[in-house]
Amino acid sequence: MRIVKLEMDGFKSFGRPVSFEFTAPITGVVGPNGCGKSNVVDATRWVLGEMSRKALRAGSSTDVIFSGSATRKPANRAEVSITFDNSCGTLPLSSRTVKITRRLQKNGDSEYLLNDEPAKLRDIKGLIEGTGAGMSAYSIMEQGKMDSLIQSNPDDRRRVFEEAA
Amino acid sequence: MRIVKLEMDGFKSFGRPVSFEFTAPITGVVGPNGCGKSNVVDATRWVLGEMSRKALRAGSSTDVIFSGSATRKPANRAEVSITFDNSCGTLPLSSRTVKITRRLQKNGDSEYLLNDEPAKLRDIKGLIEGTGAGMSAYSIMEQGKMDSLIQSNPDDRRRVFEEAA
Amino acid sequence: TRRMFLETFEKIRSNFARLFRRMFGGGSADILLTNPEEPLTSGVEIIAKPPGKEALPISMRSGGERAMISVAMMFAIYETNPAPFAILDEVDAPLDEANVDRFCTVVADYAKVSQFIIITHHKKTMAACDTLYGVTMQEPGTSTRVSVDLRDVRSSELVGAGA
Amino acid sequence: TRRMFLETFEKIRSNFARLFRRMFGGGSADILLTNPEEPLTSGVEIIAKPPGKEALPISMRSGGERAMISVAMMFAIYETNPAPFAILDEVDAPLDEANVDRFCTVVADYAKVSQFIIITHHKKTMAACDTLYGVTMQEPGTSTRVSVDLRDVRSSELVGAGA
Numbered sequence: 001m002r003i004v005k006l007e008m009d010g011f012k013s014f015g016r017p018v019s020f021e022f023t024a025p026i027t028g029v030v031g032p033n034g035c036g037k038s039n040v041v042d043a044t045r046w047v048l049g050e051m052s053r054k055a056l057r058a059g060s061s062t063d064v065i066f067s068g069s070a071t072r073k074p075a076n077r078a079e080v081s082i083t084f085d086n087s088c089g090t091l092p093l094s095s096r097t098v099k100i101t102r103r104l105q106k107n108g109d110s111e112y113l114l115n116d117e118p119a120k121l122r123d124i125k126g127l128i129e130g131t132g133a134g135m136s137a138y139s140i141m142e143q144g145k146m147d148s149l150i151q152s153n154p155d156d157r158r159r160v161f162e163e164a165a
Numbered sequence: 166m167r168i169v170k171l172e173m174d175g176f177k178s179f180g181r182p183v184s185f186e187f188t189a190p191i192t193g194v195v196g197p198n199g200c201g202k203s204n205v206v207d208a209t210r211w212v213l214g215e216m217s218r219k220a221l222r223a224g225s226s227t228d229v230i231f232s233g234s235a236t237r238k239p240a241n242r243a244e245v246s247i248t249f250d251n252s253c254g255t256l257p258l259s260s261r262t263v264k265i266t267r268r269l270q271k272n273g274d275s276e277y278l279l280n281d282e283p284a285k286l287r288d289i290k291g292l293i294e295g296t297g298a299g300m301s302a303y304s305i306m307e308q309g310k311m312d313s314l315i316q317s318n319p320d321d322r323r324r325v326f327e328e329a330a
Numbered sequence: 331t332r333r334m335f336l337e338t339f340e341k342i343r344s345n346f347a348r349l350f351r352r353m354f355g356g357g358s359a360d361i362l363l364t365n366p367e368e369p370l371t372s373g374v375e376i377i378a379k380p381p382g383k384e385a386l387p388i389s390m391r392s393g394g395e396r397a398m399i400s401v402a403m404m405f406a407i408y409e410t411n412p413a414p415f416a417i418l419d420e421v422d423a424p425l426d427e428a429n430v431d432r433f434c435t436v437v438a439d440y441a442k443v444s445q446f447i448i449i450t451h452h453k454k455t456m457a458a459c460d461t462l463y464g465v466t467m468q469e470p471g472t473s474t475r476v477s478v479d480l481r482d483v484r485s486s487e488l489v490g491a492g493a
Numbered sequence: 494t495r496r497m498f499l500e501t502f503e504k505i506r507s508n509f510a511r512l513f514r515r516m517f518g519g520g521s522a523d524i525l526l527t528n529p530e531e532p533l534t535s536g537v538e539i540i541a542k543p544p545g546k547e548a549l550p551i552s553m554r555s556g557g558e559r560a561m562i563s564v565a566m567m568f569a570i571y572e573t574n575p576a577p578f579a580i581l582d583e584v585d586a587p588l589d590e591a592n593v594d595r596f597c598t599v600v601a602d603y604a605k606v607s608q609f610i611i612i613t614h615h616k617k618t619m620a621a622c623d624t625l626y627g628v629t630m631q632e633p634g635t636s637t638r639v640s641v642d643l644r645d646v647r648s649s650e651l652v653g654a655g656a
């Protein structure tokens with residue numbers, strides 16, 4: 001279930017549409033400080049249903065909408081689409097590619113699309129999580145968060161193991 | 166009140182005596198991971214009276230004593246000496262250089278020396294802190310701790326400012 | 331459930347011991363339940379002994395050592411349930427050049443199974459990637475994607491431009 | 494006391510605004526008491542606006558931007574009471590090459606007044622130092638000091654060996 005494409009428009013610093021194709025085993029993302037690399041990670045989490053504003057480094061849910069710059073007006077909505085290659089049939093759908101889209105309007109209205117058709121978040125979550133007994137759909141290690149895996153608090157550490165089990 | 170020299174023996178990873186002379190405006194300290202660079206910082210804090218085991222990345226106070234390696238026996242005591250150039254008369258002593266030594270035995274016995282004469286910790290602390298109205302004797306920014314200056318907790322932040330005032 | 335937790339814990343434990351030796355080029359490491367009688371509420375202790383060093387509480391390890399131990403732990407857990415794709419955001423930040431090399435070698439291995447997206451500032455890590463995307467702000471405040479030639483990175487690697 | 498806190502706060506505030514512009518090459522920043530009536534119990538808000546960007550809560554800034562803001566804050570506080578020596582342990586870790594340059598320039602300025610000891614893995618920062626000490630473990634588990642030739646670092650800088 002490889003990622004084929006990630007597209008964002010109006011999400012965080014992506015004031016205009018940007019897309020990434022991920023076809024290689026190892027893709028590097030580089031660039032100066034503050035230019036949007038970690039925002040690519042946030043976009044991935046967000047389109048896959050991340051709800052925690054803390055995980056998205058946001059104060060309120062609409063904070064992820066492009067708030068404008070000196071030369072560009074704020075966006076009316078944030079939209080991210082992720083496309084998976086489903087030729088191995090991991091996802092229980094007949095299509096060769098599976099595209100998940102999430103959209104958030106300035107007024108807070110939120111919608112999800114599956115292959116460009118309206119869908120419910122729980123169906124999308126079920127799709128991703130239901131790809132095998134407790135299969136981990138994706139593994140994201142955030143900037144500066146690696147140390148949390150070896151927390152000095154033994155209870156926090158156990159929680160890390162519980163999630164794996 | 167410049168640092169002239171820092172000497173350590175039996176402190177943390179300094180299983181044998183090592184000394185550093187700091188004469189230039191900017192001295193760089195480099196080397197591979199885990200080889201002792203931050204331990205030089207810990208040594209400086211420790212000799213200047215740091216008591217917090219957390220600040221020294223230690224569990225108990227005797228953890229700072231060299232605990233041995235595959236090829237070297239543990240040390241019986243940790244000792245660090247720091248020598249300052251006092252030619253500008255910042256420190257209220259007549260000597261041109263001022264040397265502060267701290268020693269900790271395996272059994273927990275602790276002693277301080279000022280210019281190689283036994284001294285009390287409070288006299289040494291008074292010496293360093295008494296160099297002018299609330300003068301900051303030294304400024305240490307620890308690895309990974311920079312973010313604490315811009316803490317998201319407004320009260321933690323205020324504490325940072327209180328210490329400066 | 332208790333049995334499932336213990337089974338997974340044992341797998342992670344043996345993976346971690348093996349991965350630690352790989353990341354550190356030797357030494358040994360272990361993870362233990364502080365309260366084996368009560369696994370579901372027990373804390374977890376990590377004991378790490380880099381080559382030639384004594385076992386010390388991991389709070390006394392350096393920033394780079396802790397990063398390497400975290401990477402070993404991350405992959406130890408990953409191996410019990412490999413995800414199709416993994417995103418690593420600047421996990422190599424505190425590493426010296428030798429450790430960046432070991433990190434890249436380990437990632438290259440797992441990349442035979444999963445797809446990796448790696449955000450980095452280290453030239454050695456860039457050189458280990460198959461493709462590079464640049465993210466920059468040509469217009470201040472707005473991100474764009476730019477192409478980055480791996481050949482430029484790799485040739486500067488050859489003249490010793492390291493992390 | 495209240496008056497002393499407010500005086501120092503105002504000094505730090507103006508230092509921080511100026512230093513931010515220097516670290517970011519423009520833009521603006523401010524610090525405010527969330528409760529100006531009760532300065533001694535009030536929280537402190539930080540507002541940072543890098544050049545061309547909007548003011549956002551600093552939790553939304555990147556790792557490197559937060560490091561630059563922290564450095565500006567550190568020196569803003571330092572200026573109210575300059576310490577004779579300062580030790581910086583890998584504060585440049587998350588910075589890109591352009592920001593490492595700016596960081597080094599700012600440190601070089603303060604080094605006219607105070608003595609600096611800088612621990613780093615960045616070649617550009619090494620090249621900005623007057624002297625370099627290496628700390629390594631030739632015998633595993635035991636630290637030793639070795640000499641490091643600045644000329645080697647500086648020449649590799651000239652062939653574009655960056656951070």
Ligand SMILES: Nc1ncnc2c1ncn2[C@@H]1O[C@H](COP(=O)(O)OP(=O)(O)OP(=O)(O)O)[C@@H](O)[C@H]1O
Pocket residue numbers: 011012013031032033034035036037038039040063064065066067068143465471546549553554555556557558587
């Ligand atoms: N809603 C938003 N609207 C506009 N810009 C935003 C928004 N959210 C975040 N940003 C911008 O994104 C920037 C942070 O981007 P990001 O964290 O991706 O940087 P980065 O490339 O990972 O940098 P680093 O190398 O320092 O980690 C912030 O400075 C801010 O300008």
Ligand SMILES: Nc1ncnc2c1ncn2[C@@H]1O[C@H](COP(=O)(O)OP(=O)(O)OP(=O)(O)O)[C@@H](O)[C@H]1O
Pocket residue numbers: 176177178196197198199200201202203204205228229230231232233308383386390391392393394395424628634
């Ligand atoms: N009491 C002790 N006895 C022996 N070794 C010790 C003791 N305390 C710490 N150490 C050693 O010091 C090492 C950590 O050193 P330090 O934090 O100075 O590394 P560093 O050079 O700063 O590395 P990095 O670049 O990763 O930050 C530990 O791995 C441990 O081996």
Ligand SMILES: [Mg+2]
Pocket residue numbers: 037038039143419555556557
């Ligand atoms: Mg980032």
Ligand SMILES: [Mg+2]
Pocket residue numbers: 202203204308392393394582
């Ligand atoms: Mg260190």
